[in-house]
Amino acid sequence: MASVAELAGVTVRRGDAVLLDSISLIVDEGERWVVIGPNGAGKTTLLQLLSAQMYPSDGVVGLLGEVVGAVDIFELRPRIGLTSSALAHRIPDHETVRDVVLSAAYAIVGRWREEYDEYDVARADELLASLRVDHLADRTFGTLSEGERKRVQIARSLMTDPELLLLDEPAGGLDLAGREALVQTLSDLCLDPDSPATVLVTHHVEEIPDGITHCLLLDHGRVVAEGPIEQTLTAANLSAAFGLPLEVGHVDGRWSARGVG
Numbered sequence: 001m002a003s004v005a006e007l008a009g010v011t012v013r014r015g016d017a018v019l020l021d022s023i024s025l026i027v028d029e030g031e032r033w034v035v036i037g038p039n040g041a042g043k044t045t046l047l048q049l050l051s052a053q054m055y056p057s058d059g060v061v062g063l064l065g066e067v068v069g070a071v072d073i074f075e076l077r078p079r080i081g082l083t084s085s086a087l088a089h090r091i092p093d094h095e096t097v098r099d100v101v102l103s104a105a106y107a108i109v110g111r112w113r114e115e116y117d118e119y120d121v122a123r124a125d126e127l128l129a130s131l132r133v134d135h136l137a138d139r140t141f142g143t144l145s146e147g148e149r150k151r152v153q154i155a156r157s158l159m160t161d162p163e164l165l166l167l168d169e170p171a172g173g174l175d176l177a178g179r180e181a182l183v184q185t186l187s188d189l190c191l192d193p194d195s196p197a198t199v200l201v202t203h204h205v206e207e208i209p210d211g212i213t214h215c216l217l218l219d220h221g222r223v224v225a226e227g228p229i230e231q232t233l234t235a236a237n238l239s240a241a242f243g244l245p246l247e248v249g250h251v252d253g254r255w256s257a258r259g260v261g
């Protein structure tokens, strides 16, 4: 099995702050990882490394068989699909939904004068349909609900047929119905053997879709535990990451957690 992403002894520092401290991680083909940890644990920083948006202060980041720092990152980035609120904020409100997805083919936000062929348009429409937002293709991004925006962003992140898919809090800010519908869609994606290797970041175990195979628990920039999710997402490890006693449930493919005592 080939490794899709590999972090070896990676540290990220900003001034005196240590954002990530000696992180090692291997994401293999076919794996779906969830990264969980409290606010400030370093989750977004980790995704920035995995999307070649940031260089480590120490250690080595390998992505898709290349070493970050020794490769043209503009060739690497289209091979990685990313959704994050930072990226969503850069999408112009007046952009049509179809163009939000199409423009990923050029790794840009905001369509300008690029030409897209029929294949690209068909692919964008197919992805919008698989995310159940094809009826919104001609609407502008600024008119969508939060849940609809999340789905459009995921469709966009899949447009280049990425080898690595990174999802930063894909269900963040959704109401209960919106969250449940999106988690179901993400389960379909994670359980599809043709989907790319995936790393999903969340604060909430209830947002973990069925089909996630591995878990990385972070706290204060350090790894609390990592490995196959069944062995890693335990009450002891989650309690250590969040600093309070928690019990963990796992029923019908869905996880839950609550405080005890």
Ligand SMILES: Nc1ncnc2c1ncn2[C@@H]1O[C@H](COP(=O)(O)OP(=O)(O)OP(=O)(O)O)[C@@H](O)[C@H]1O
Pocket: 014, 015, 017, 018, 019, 037, 038, 039, 040, 041, 042, 043, 044, 045, 046, 203
């Ligand atoms: N440029 C910087 N200088 C100093 N500290 C920084 C800088 N950028 C981020 N940090 C700090 O690094 C830590 C990790 O940030 P990061 O955004 O990766 O955490 P996170 O786990 O994604 O948090 P959240 O769940 O709140 O989004 C935070 O404490 C943050 O304040």
